[in-house]
Amino acid sequence: MAAFARHGRTEFAAAYSNAGGLGITTAMSYDVKDFKKNLDKMEELTSNPFGVNITVNADGDKEVYLKYLEVAINAGVNIITTSAYQAPYIGERIHEAGCLWFPKCPLMRHAISAQEAGADAITLMGMESAGNKNPFQHTTLINLTMGKRILKVPIIAAGGLGDARGFLGALAMGADAVCLGTAILITEESPVSKERKEERITTDIFTEEYHQSLYHRRFGGTRVPSPSVGFQSKIVPLKNMIENIIQEAELILKSWGFDKEEFSTLPS
Ligand SMILES: Cc1cc2nc3c(=O)[nH]c(=O)nc-3n(C[C@H](O)[C@H](O)[C@H](O)COP(=O)(O)O)c2cc1C
Structure with missing residues (x-):
């Protein structure tokens, strides 16, 4: 499942996982404080694997992205996609936590x-x-x-x-x-x-x-x-x-x- 600003919400991602795909909740669809609640909800809505996307802006706040990531890691999510700006610092933390990192790239x-x-x-x-x-x-x-x-x-x-x-x-x-x-x-x-x-x-x-x-x-x-x-x-x-x-x-x-x-x- 792709990442979607605003639309990449938990219910939609859970439906995708329930349909047999890998549902992806786009973290930035939520405030960081609501994100945890929504990942818990995801656990209730599907027993199939799912992941989280972190869409990174070049001039965005590193600390905020890492906060979303920590919430996902603590919730037990083990597939994280990143997109837009390349974010090796996020990749490093994903690996440190033993999770998989799938960045999305437009150019070779x-x-x-x-x-x-x-x-x-x-x-x-x-x-x-x-x-x-x-x-x-x-x-x-x-x-x-x-x-x-x-x-x-x-x-x-x-x-x-x-x-x-x-x-x-x-x-x-x-x-x-x-x-x-x-x-x-x-x-x-x-x-x-x-x-x-x-x-x-x-x-x-x-x-x-x-x-x-x-x-x-x-x-x-x-x-x-x-x-x-x-x-x-x-x-x-x-x-x-x-x-x-x-x-x-x-x-x-x-x-x-x-x-x-x-x-x-x-x-x-
Ligand atoms: C409405 C909409 C919002 C999107 N928002 C994001 C986003 O926030 N982050 C991101 O990485 N990609 C975003 N994308 C791109 C998708 O994740 C994906 O790369 C793209 O839709 C794949 O191509 P397709 O639309 O031909 O299937 C968005 C796409 C659409 C249609």
């Missing part, structure tokens, strides 16, 4: 330095992604195929993913997992308003205006959702969305000649 050089700093896995964010953009980002395809050659740690693919073909494509290109952002904001459990979800579903991703907004080639966020809105035509429960991706992926693999017994979601 960031990924290489995160690997050198000890990252356990790296989310590579292609230019198709929503959220903050780096003008020198490559596509998800280039990040993954090149990343597979260059990096030694497991890679998590992000950017424009949200259907079975994107999921399988990402695995084929070198990813070990995928990170879903925009796509899951259009589910029933997402805290985004119904009007906003409907607006997203009807976004035409093939206009020049959309293209210019998404690939604006400046530092900073984009005004539009990622092209993965194009995969959805209605608001569905998170569990259905994830199951559909997995089932369709298995059907595609079967159509390619895979007939292994390990498929588990297709009706026999």
Whole structure:
């Protein structure tokens, strides 16, 4: 699960974990004093694994980030994702506490330095992604195929993913997992308003205006959702969305000649 300022709340993250993914609570969705309460709530809402994201601004307060981290560590969370600004000091503390560190990187050089700093896995964010953009980002395809050659740690693919073909494509290109952002904001459990979800579903991703907004080639966020809105035509429960991706992926693999017994979601 991707990190979401404001929307990356406990209930949403728990629903993602319950649907079979790795739910991520975005720490900055809460005041540090409410964060602990919300992690306790997470324990009540899911018995599946979950993690926490700390989104770091270059000029943000180090002490505040470390406070969020301490709360997560004390609550027993053992997977921490970081994003935006690279934060080796956070990575160091994560490792000291015996937890796993998954930084998210837009550029290969960031990924290489995160690997050198000890990252356990790296989310590579292609230019198709929503959220903050780096003008020198490559596509998800280039990040993954090149990343597979260059990096030694497991890679998590992000950017424009949200259907079975994107999921399988990402695995084929070198990813070990995928990170879903925009796509899951259009589910029933997402805290985004119904009007906003409907607006997203009807976004035409093939206009020049959309293209210019998404690939604006400046530092900073984009005004539009990622092209993965194009995969959805209605608001569905998170569990259905994830199951559909997995089932369709298995059907595609079967159509390619895979007939292994390990498929588990297709009706026999
Ligand atoms: C509404 C919204 C808010 C986001 N907020 C954050 C954030 O606070 N921190 C962060 O690291 N990424 C943030 N992102 C980026 C996502 O974590 C993720 O990298 C991106 O959505 C993946 O691309 P996709 O949208 O094509 O799936 C946000 C994305 C969206 C759509």
